[in-house]
Amino acid sequence: MKKLLELTKGSRLLYILSILAIGVATYISMLEPMVIKITIDSIIGNEPMNLPSFLQDIIKAIGGRNALREKLWICAISLVLLTSLRGIFLYFKGKLSTLASENIARKTRIKLYDHIQNLPYRYHVNAESGDLIQRCTSDVETVRKFFSIQMVEIGRAFFIVALSIFIMASLNVKMTIIAMVTVPIIFVASYIFFNSVRHTFENADKQEGALTSILEQNLSGVRVVKAFGREEFEIEKFEKENAKYRDLSFKVSNVLATYWATSDFICTVQIGLVLIFGIYYAVKGDISLGTLVVFNTYEGMLLWPIRQLGRILSDMGKMTVSLKRITNILDEEVEKENGKALKPDIKGEISFENVSFEYEKDAEVLKNISFKVKKGATVAIVGATGSGKSSLVHLLLRLYDYKSGSIKIDGIELSDISRKWIRSKIGIVLQEPFLYSRTVKENIKISKLDAEDNEIIRAASMAAVHKVITSFDRGYDTIVGEKGVTLSGGQRQRVAIARTLINKFPILVFDDSLSAVDAETDKIIRGKLQEKSKDVTTFIIAHRISTVKDADEIIVLNHGKVEAIGKHDELINKDGIYKRIWDIQNSSEINNEEKFA
The missing domain is CATH 3.40.50.300 (P-loop containing nucleotide triphosphate hydrolases)
Structure with missing residues (x-):
């Protein structure tokens, strides 16, 4: 967390604004199902309108419930306006988070390059240039992607879960409990997945560094390879390391596929439970048809960030591995002056x-x-x-x-x-x-x-x-x-x-x-x-x-x-x-x- 905070220094305001933008966009997305509920229950149906006073004043100015019933297009336009407004805030979220992440990547590359330049000669003698290149490019890009996408998605997930639970609980507590019954299972699966993918990705990342080193050495020594006719040997060596990288990457994909398949099944079961119990309660008259529609919509909204938690944790696992490889370089001590650091006029004796x-x-x-x-x-x-x-x-x-x-x-x-x-x-x-x-x-x-x-x-x-x-x-x-x-x-x-x-x-x-x-x-x-x-x-x-x-x-x-x-x-x-x-x-x-x- 300390390293993450260090990286965001100078870009924190952009992230705060980005998270605020996603918060507003999420709030607006929560209003859209409520418009549908009111339209079904209180405009087409006869349920009382439980709306804030300023909205009731607007409806009275239009002509009341009967006027809206005759002009349902007003409800449709409301949905279009809300969607458009949400799109504007999502645009600002994307722009701000991308700007912040690019600044972080730029700063990290500069910091890495400057640090590598000032590392002692002894370090460079033992370091593999291909591995250093991979850390300065691929690993930095992995960190950038996390900050660009998943950093803000964490905020979005928080807003969606909090608002969904709050609104659903205000409509029907029993249905809210049913809507949350598989959530702990998904959290546990996500945690297991996170630990698995982090270790697997670390191995794949190291192998990619080894592969980059072989490629860099081969290109640098191409004349020696040609002179001694070692093309076949070098190809076989590269193929062997490439096969290792393929197997490790396939293992990462396997872990991802297992998680997505499992989470999809759990989410499908959860949606089925909400639909079955919702229909049951609606037939009994415990909830309205509009409430059933709202719960079904919110359930999809609620499950998406929880299911997305796996992707967030997956990218976080990759990011922590990449960040560790980057900080391993930054933690190396730079060349220090262990004397008086004098700058005398050198004559040559x-x-x-x-x-x-x-x-x-x-x-x-x-x-x-x-x-x-x-x-x-x-x-x-x-x-x-x-x-x-x-x-x-x-x-x-x-x-x-x-x-x-x-x-x-x-x-x-x-x-x-x-x-x-x-x-x-x-x-x-x-x-x-x-x-x-x-x-x-x-x-x-x-x-x-x-x-x-x-x-x-x-x-x-x-x-x-x-x-x-x-x-x-x-x-x-x-x-x-x-x-x-x-x-x-x-x-x-x-x-x-x-x-x-x-x-x-x-x-x-x-x-x-x-x-x-x-x-x-x-x-x-x-x-x-x-x-x-x-x-x-x-x-x-x-x-x-x-x-x-x-x-x-x-x-x-x-x-x-x-x-x-x-x-x-x-x-x-x-x-x-x-x-x-x-x-x-x-x-x-x-x-x-x-x-x-």
């Missing part, structure tokens, strides 16, 4: 002192890492896969916080610097860069939206991709496709480098971001970087020795520890990982030269 880090308890990835980097220096980090190279960069960006030790930038403890601030001062190019399905120009400008064309061209030239771009039919206005699928791996990396270089970052990080370019292009880019980065601290993570050999300092990692620090000439003369990599790569290059000589 960095020091690591006995830094240790672990993703999981008692499984250290980095162990007592210590080194210093001067402002404007180029530092290379090499090591075997899993040695902790990327983890070290993650700490620098504060994607994770170090377990122990100290990282200082310009003498300030990194944990005391604002996360967003330090990330805005570090330009990073990843091995697998993400490009948006926009033009090349827009992708390069994304880190500096106000960049001029000459800045874009200069950045692209530094990344050795300007000539490639101009060779495209539409040049810089070429659409790169989703995730840059229309570009080669090397082209994507170079566009990502240009995107980083267009901004003036005091610290640059290249996380194996030259792996997909050839040796000649690699050399050109490194030359351009050396020209630019005289005052920029640069980290280069690479496996290719030719990429890192000109660095001011090379840090060699081995199983999370610093094995060696030095220049290229020093390291190739010492036994260790670096020398072994150099010997292997140098030997390969010599063999290739001899092969093609």
Whole structure:
């Protein structure tokens, strides 16, 4: 209820007005059978008119009962006017409730998107994007539908039940008791149904999320699927999960069908009881014919919201499941500043002192890492896969916080610097860069939206991709496709480098971001970087020795520890990982030269 109230904040007035509108519409709908009763009993028949004084004055002004008897069309027009007036209030009910529910859905989507953007990196590493998409779309839509339709229907049901019982009791108490005899049974059936459908829908909703995840992963990795001829395998996997979703959805439909069949039978029995006892009492003279018509009409009105309770509870069950899945995201703690959140002027002098880090308890990835980097220096980090190279960069960006030790930038403890601030001062190019399905120009400008064309061209030239771009039919206005699928791996990396270089970052990080370019292009880019980065601290993570050999300092990692620090000439003369990599790569290059000589 607390979450529901939070969602309705800002839309409560609209809901109050909507419920008032449905209340008036319901009251008018209750008057319509009374017009029929008066017409049958007091205008066509001779029963006395028990009407408010203002209505009796109106009838006298028309000419009394005899005049109405001669002009029955006046009664018909009264019904038409009441129906039209009811329709107007129903229109306002629909408009107001729809406006309120759309506002709630919009606010929920914005809140979800904003919250997801501010969740820690660790959360996104473990989360399934397909499931998150399903929660932000399908689950939000389920909540919206409930607020749009069933929220107001609850008010309508309350008004109908209250007014029906009140009016029927005022006409005949015995008939009212008969009209209510099966209502407790329907309530019990609705409660059982609610518990059943909620659990069933929760399973179906989870399976839909799993199905969405498979679809999203398959579409994202379609090139891998095609390359390895895994179409049949992926189809079978999808069909298997789709069959599970079908079975769960069918189970939901089964529960719904059982409830509707049961409630229809009970309602039919209830209407039959009212009709049988009503005819009996009418023949005896205990009630009038008009009263029988009114009870029969009100019974239909009374049973509809009670029967509708099942649909309300069904949608409420779905909504509570969807709301729970939404709030599970919103309850996740956003990334917090656990230090002083300083915003110092970043120049680029960095020091690591006995830094240790672990993703999981008692499984250290980095162990007592210590080194210093001067402002404007180029530092290379090499090591075997899993040695902790990327983890070290993650700490620098504060994607994770170090377990122990100290990282200082310009003498300030990194944990005391604002996360967003330090990330805005570090330009990073990843091995697998993400490009948006926009033009090349827009992708390069994304880190500096106000960049001029000459800045874009200069950045692209530094990344050795300007000539490639101009060779495209539409040049810089070429659409790169989703995730840059229309570009080669090397082209994507170079566009990502240009995107980083267009901004003036005091610290640059290249996380194996030259792996997909050839040796000649690699050399050109490194030359351009050396020209630019005289005052920029640069980290280069690479496996290719030719990429890192000109660095001011090379840090060699081995199983999370610093094995060696030095220049290229020093390291190739010492036994260790670096020398072994150099010997292997140098030997390969010599063999290739001899092969093609």
